Amino acid sequence: MLHSLFLQHSLLVAALILSSAGAHATDTKTALDTVKIEQLTGLKGKFSQEENVFKIGKPRTDVKIQVDKWMMPPFMGLGSWAAFTPAQNGEVIMTGDTVLFEDEVNPVMSVALDSDLEVTALHNHFFFDQPKVYFMHIGGKGTVSQLATGVKKMYDKVSEIRAAKPNPMTVFPAGTITQESKITAAPLEEIFGMKGESNNGMFKVTIGREATMHGVKVGKEMGVNTWAAFAGSDTQAVVDGDFVLLADELQSVLKIMQGGGINIVAIHQHMTQDQPHYLFIHYWGKGSAQDLAKTVKFALDKLSKYSITR
Known part of the structure; x- marks a missing residue:
């Protein structure tokens, strides 16, 4: 009798664990609203059924870039992208990489931070690139609307900067610094x-x-x-x-x-x-x-x- 009760209890616990795990797995396998992501970003994307990830991309074609005196096609690593996958409780995780010139980095970073996106890395990928190219990695967890809208605002800021100045700037604004220093x-x-x-x-x-x-x-x-x-x-x-x-x-x-x-x-x-x-x-x-x-x-x-x- 005790053995039977113990067996029933064990089976019940196992069922609850499996049920909980299944619910969690179902929660993170929720279908992505890919249409909404495309509408909010203004970009077409590709869906990976295997990983349940939807990814949009935007190649940098507005400025010609040379690496090692070779005109580099965007396909070789000059494309911004953002990828989305479901998380718990109806939220979404986003990661991405953004191709930026020196005068774009900080204005675009400000837009990302103001949009509650995370800025997780900033570095170069090349040597001897003209003009110099930087890559800003981003991430975030939230609703599709929040994350996709933030990405769109970043890309729009890039377009705004290049529309005002087609050629990337080579100095920071706010004037020059004297060579002789006199700091108190x-x-x-x-x-x-x-x-x-x-x-x-x-x-x-x-x-x-x-x-x-x-x-x-x-x-x-x-x-x-x-x-x-x-x-x-x-x-x-x-x-x-x-x-x-x-x-x-x-x-x-x-x-x-x-x-x-x-x-x-x-x-x-x-x-x-x-x-x-x-x-x-x-x-x-x-x-x-x-x-x-x-x-x-x-x-x-x-x-x-x-x-x-x-």
């Missing part, structure tokens, strides 16, 4: 709340974070650091540097830096065996030295405090 350190040290390093009129602060690699503790001097270097004058300065970030900190820091007029020029990793795993962004901004410092400090204040070292 004291106000910047007050903003950062720490002493910095001065050299030939330039100023730099470095803030470390803690990690382990191959079981060994590493930090600021091993390259696990955020730094900001200032040159030019107090009123017309340039700032450049790195930010070391946990994955959950990336989107908020990107928004803060862009909101303060600081351009993002790369997003990638520096290490592969670090725990926790860090991402790095590289940036370049022009303006008042104190305003730039306040933006960097505001972003620093958003980081987890447990691993910050000065």
Whole structure:
């Protein structure tokens, strides 16, 4: 009798587990509204039945691109794309890669962030490309309407920029920086709340974070650091540097830096065996030295405090 009851209970538990797993599998295998994605993006796509993924693409044909002095067809890797697949609770996951020129990167990144898309990487794919080409990887989870509309806004921003200036720009706006630097350190040290390093009129602060690699503790001097270097004058300065970030900190820091007029020029990793795993962004901004410092400090204040070292 006890054996029979135990067997019935085990079969019931197994049935519930299978039912739950089946419901979950059905939930993520929901049919995609491919017509809506095409309508919202204005682009035709292709559906992979095997992976339940719908993918739209947009080749860069508006500007001729040479790599190694060879005119490169878009088919060889010069196409923006976004792919959609169902997630839980009726939502969709989107990933994508966007082909951009230097003067398009930050305006398009702003549009992506404002549309609640994630910007997950920014880097080059080629050497000796003319004009220089960058690739911005994007992602997100939400409704088809939100994600597809965000992608469309990004592509529209690219078209707007190229319609205004058919040839990609070769400098950042906001004026030129004098070659001789005269940055006043004291106000910047007050903003950062720490002493910095001065050299030939330039100023730099470095803030470390803690990690382990191959079981060994590493930090600021091993390259696990955020730094900001200032040159030019107090009123017309340039700032450049790195930010070391946990994955959950990336989107908020990107928004803060862009909101303060600081351009993002790369997003990638520096290490592969670090725990926790860090991402790095590289940036370049022009303006008042104190305003730039306040933006960097505001972003620093958003980081987890447990691993910050000065």
